[in-house]
Every structure is written in C-alpha cells, then in structure tokens.
Amino acid sequence: MKLMYVVWGSRLADSLLSKDLHQRLAAVGATGLQVNTDVSQALPRLATYDRPLGAVVSVWTRESATAVTELISSVGDNLAGWLVQEGGPLPPPATGSGVRVDALSNIALLRIPEGMHRLEWFRRWEDHCTGIGMKNHATFGYAQNTVVGPLVEGCRVGAIVEELPPTAALTGAPALCGDSRDGLEQRAARMIQSFAVFGAGANVDVIPTSRYAFDLPTSRRNRLSPGTTGGRLPLPTDPPMSGRFLTPVRNSPAMLKGNP
Template sequence: MDSKAIAAVWGEDLSATLRAPDLVEECAAAGARRLQVNVGDDSVAGAMRIDELDPPIDAVVSVWAADLAPVLDVLAGRVARLAAWEVDERAPLDPVLPADGTRIEALSNVAFLRRPGDLARGDWLHRWLDEHTQVAIDTQATFGYYQNIVGRPLTADAPAVDAIVEELFPMAAVSDVHAFYGSDGEQQELERRMTRMLESVSRFGADRHLDVVPTSRFDFVLG
C-alpha cells in the first residue's frame, strides 16, 4: 500500500527542475507511483501568500510510494533544500484532473498549519476536520480540497507542521477576491463569507502562524 509524503522545497528555477522528464523518470525508478509538483510561477504571480518560514517555501512536492525514502532522496539531490512529512490525506473535493504533467487550470493554494499549544490534538482535529470542512466549502469557490494530517517528519530539519491543506480555485481568484470567495460580485455576500471563514479558522488556529503558498500544479501518474 502506498504512503504519501509532502515536501516543502527551496531552490532556484524549480518549475523547470521539478518537472524535468529525467527527474520524473528517476522518481518512478525509485518507486514513486505518483508525483505532484506545486510551484510558484508567473501564472499565479500576484496571488496572496503568507510566509511564516524564513526563507519562504518555493515549491511543494507530493509523492506516493510504498517506500518514500528513495524518492525523497532523488528529489533532495536536485534542490537546495527539502523538508518532508508523511501525511494521511482526506479529499472532501477531489475532481478528475489531468495526470500527464500538464498544468492544472487552477490557482492551487498550499497551506502549512500549526496546532496552537493550548488546544489538545483531538479538539484541534475535531474543529478542523469535522466542523470547519463544510464552512470552507460553503464560503469559497474551491473545486478541489485536500486535507493532509501530518503523521511524522521524514527529514531531520523539517519545521514543526501539523497539517498541510491544498485548495484549488478558479484562475480568476489570483486577482479577484469575489472569484476567490464565489460571491459573484456581491459585496455584502463577500463580507458575509469572509467573516464566517475567519471565525471558523480562528477556532483551530489557522488564522495565525501559517504559510500559504500560491502555486501552479502539475500531476504525474507513474505506474
């Protein structure tokens, strides 16, 4: 059975590096059955980002494999720095997407969340997964929504992260807040959605100490 890892990546020219055919082939040879590359590029320039880590995350790579370590070793050899975590994925919104390495027509926001120290893990998971999920779907124009609970770090220098969320938005959301929230240009509805969303995320600490990386997404099914 495949496990999933998500890696934060730092380096130069990562859009080309992480999608290079020889790297994809090498990951497949190392045992990867699927590879997802999320990288900041010109297509999402101008989208809002939030940086808790210094230096900021440049790209995010997700890997599915029976043995994650060999694939992460391949990736680490091509970038300046890589920090990875094993995760358990839930997908409340999981559309059928191209898997041939072409760009997904979307703004893909990847958020790295941290549990507040005064909130027990069980309560945090309940507030996030059981209470917040439908609020996020109802108040935003997302058409893809992936919740990844961090199980353990896979690299020695991995920063403290408790969850990693990916949300897919229409491309117009890069520069249009109404497109982001799905409020159809109605200011009152926009304010209602924003208020409800902020109230919900604040209940489990996702209104602070987080990284939000706007990216373009590329999927590769390898076997």
C-alpha cells in the same frame, strides 16, 4: 503511501517537471508525482519562513521514503517533508499526466497550537472550518493531508490542505469567493472566525501555486487523481502507517529560520 515536501531553491520548476527526475523517482519505487510551483503574482500569501517557498511536491510510493527524500532534496537548496494520510470532501479533478490543472491551487501548512490536544484540533478543523471554507470559497477541489510524521528533522506541521478555486482567483478575492448574495466582507469575516476556532489564524503558511500531476513510468496505480483519495478527513485515531518509513533525514546546517 504519500510523501509531501516543501522545497526552496531557484529554477525549481525546470528540475521538478523534468523527465530525468521522474525516471529517477520511478526507479526507487515512486508511482505518482504532483508538483505545485509557486505563482508569485497571486494573493493571499502568508509565511512563517524567512525565504519564500519555491514549490510543494507530493510523491506516492510503495517503498522506503529515504530514497525519494534524497532525490527531492537534490533539486533544491533545502526542504522540509512529511509522511501524510490523504483524504478530503472534494477530490481534485483528474487531468492528463503533466497537464496543468485549470485552477489556482492554494496550499496551506497548518500547525497545532501549543496547549491544544491533537484530537481536539482535528475535531475543530473537521466540524467547523472545512464546511465553512467549502461554502465561502468557489472551490472545486479540496484535499486534506494529515501529517503522520516528519521526513526531515525539525519539521512541525499538523496538516497540509490544498484548495482549488478557479484560475481567475489569481486576480483577486471576487473570483476566489465566487457568486454569492453575501459580500466579500461577510465571507471574509466568517473565514477568519472559523480559522480562530482551531488556531489557524496565526503560524500558518499559504502558498499560491500551479498544479501538475504525473503518472510515473512504472505506475500501475488507479487513483482519482494525485492529491486525494476522497472521503472523510483521516483522524489521528486511524490505524497508523508503518514506522519503517519514518526515519527522518538530517537537514543541512543551513536549515532556514522560521517554524517548519
């Protein structure tokens, strides 16, 4: 199963990329790790939280999520986390363990609008926004993670998307959109319209990051790459994952304001 976290704190990259943490994660049953560290100079950035997100962490494990959540929590000031099912139309490229992917990894936290049925939200996301995003961005990796349930109390997110345009997108929109006969304004207009269809035009977080994937010491898992198994978007009607992994951890009293 796959667990995803957003983490706040200082010097997170040093802690999350350290062999010590990786060994501790492996000791509690984790088989794979992906660390996405904030790239502060990149745009666009959207936020619903009072403080900027410092990192996004993905962990694959065959054991209970509680021990993993406690370890990830220990490296930062605060966190939010979710059990997810992974999929997507364009699996991110595999790299050597610990090697930065040569891309800008944009991660978006999506929330289902009040009053919209969950199944209808997923249908609109899959049928409208996904294809438009693939056509209008110079993307060579696109992973979709649908949220099964929270790992930390009070964390409301419907899905987490990771999109990989070229590293040159750090410098601005032209590289993000790639070569096209259409201008940037036309592409931007199409994207804004597609966001509005399923309510992603508001109450969304977009975090520009650098992406590192690790095979942990005890890993025997053969996967395309940490980040996606490939294939269609897993829908809420798919067989549910075991509820024994979904005991939420109580967050600290200093839980950040915003809409987690």
